[in-house]
Amino acid sequence: MSTLSIVEPSIAIRLEGVSKRFVLPNGEPFEAVRNVSLQVRSGDIYGLIGTSGAGKSTLLRLINRLEQPDSGRVFVGGSEITALGKRELRAARQTMGMVFQQFNLLQNATVFDNVAFPLRIHGKWASGEIFRRVRECLHIVGLSDKIDSHPAQLSGGQKQRVAIARALATDPQVLLCDEPTSALDSETTRSVLDTLRDINQRLGVTIVIVTHELAVVRALCRHAAVIERGEVAEELALHDPQLSPRTALGRELAQQVAQADVRDELARLEAAYA
Numbered sequence: 692m693s694t695l696s697i698v699e700p701s702i703a704i705r706l707e708g709v710s711k712r713f714v715l716p717n718g719e720p721f722e723a724v725r726n727v728s729l730q731v732r733s734g735d736i737y738g739l740i741g742t743s744g745a746g747k748s749t750l751l752r753l754i755n756r757l758e759q760p761d762s763g764r765v766f767v768g769g770s771e772i773t774a775l776g777k778r779e780l781r782a783a784r785q786t787m788g789m790v791f792q793q794f795n796l797l798q799n800a801t802v803f804d805n806v807a808f809p810l811r812i813h814g815k816w817a818s819g820e821i822f823r824r825v826r827e828c829l830h831i832v833g834l835s836d837k838i839d840s841h842p843a844q845l846s847g848g849q850k851q852r853v854a855i856a857r858a859l860a861t862d863p864q865v866l867l868c869d870e871p872t873s874a875l876d877s878e879t880t881r882s883v884l885d886t887l888r889d890i891n892q893r894l895g896v897t898i899v900i901v902t903h904e905l906a907v908v909r910a911l912c913r914h915a916a917v918i919e920r921g922e923v924a925e926e927l928a929l930h931d932p933q934l935s936p937r938t939a940l941g942r943e944l945a946q947q948v949a950q951a952d953v954r955d956e957l958a959r960l961e962a963a964y965a
């Protein structure tokens with residue numbers, strides 16, 4: 692077998708046989724991610740779904756090496772993330788924004804300072820450039836008027852949009868989102884999903900999103916992987932009419948997609964006859 696690994700430009704993220712073990716408090720090893728191989732195409736929105744404890748967050752964090760794999764290789768945008776030294780990894784992480792369930796904003800800082808944070812820690816940005824970039828990112832997420840607010844003055848959806856603006860600050864190719872809408876009500880969820888879709892379409896940013904909400908996957912993703920006990924149980928192309936899932940979660944998702952298609956068809960018919 693060849694050890695040469697060529698990553699096509701159309702592939703944004705590639706995992707090759709990635710595994711991650713943790714040591715449990717009782718000293719036993721526990722394999723949270725087992726020999727996972729998958730690829731995410733450039734410009735895709737890719738969902739990771741699975742029950743609690745399946746290994747979704749660990750898998751996501753292996754992509755930007757917030758978790759160090761025990762074996763396997765990770766490629767992002769053609770560079771092998773698993774082969775990088777500390778300094779190179781810091782640079783590579785600028786190409787990957789991250790969004791968390793609990794927003795993780797600095798409470799005592801303004802919206803401006805929160806979004807400027809990733810630019811300031813890298814030290815190579817002049818203050819005028821930082822100002823321009825922060826304003827640009829706040830414009831993308833529709834929060835230009837909140838630049839001087841503090842997180843406590845914002846709604847949950849606004850906080851998450853600030854977090855998305857912060858993730859975009861370094862102009863990443865990839866956005867890694869861990870349950871970004873799980874702390875939000877359904878209406879706010881829709882608006883945050885609209886923002887993510889817009890970022891994907893207008894900026895071409897590849898998105899990987901971990902969620903336990905099938906409605907989120909249905910509304911946003913083109914592909915998804917069902918994760919079970921640390922493994923990819925199956926991958927689904929959501930708009931494939933031949934969609935024939937093997938897992939229970941995959942079947943549930945397919946059913947939701949079909950129902951949504953019927954609703955869309957009805958809406959189109961109603962519009963045609965209105």
Ligand SMILES: Nc1ncnc2c1ncn2[C@@H]1O[C@H](COP(=O)(O)OP(=O)(O)OP(=O)(O)O)[C@@H](O)[C@H]1O
Pocket residue numbers: 713714715721723741742743744745746747748749750903
């Ligand atoms: N730092 C750690 N130390 C020990 N075990 C861990 C650690 N991080 C995760 N685990 C274990 O690995 C497994 C997978 O965790 P992970 O957080 O990836 O799951 P998840 O699919 O994201 O779950 P959830 O939907 O609840 O967020 C779980 O059993 C978890 O307890």
Ligand SMILES: [Mg+2]
Pocket residue numbers: 747748749
């Ligand atoms: Mg998780």
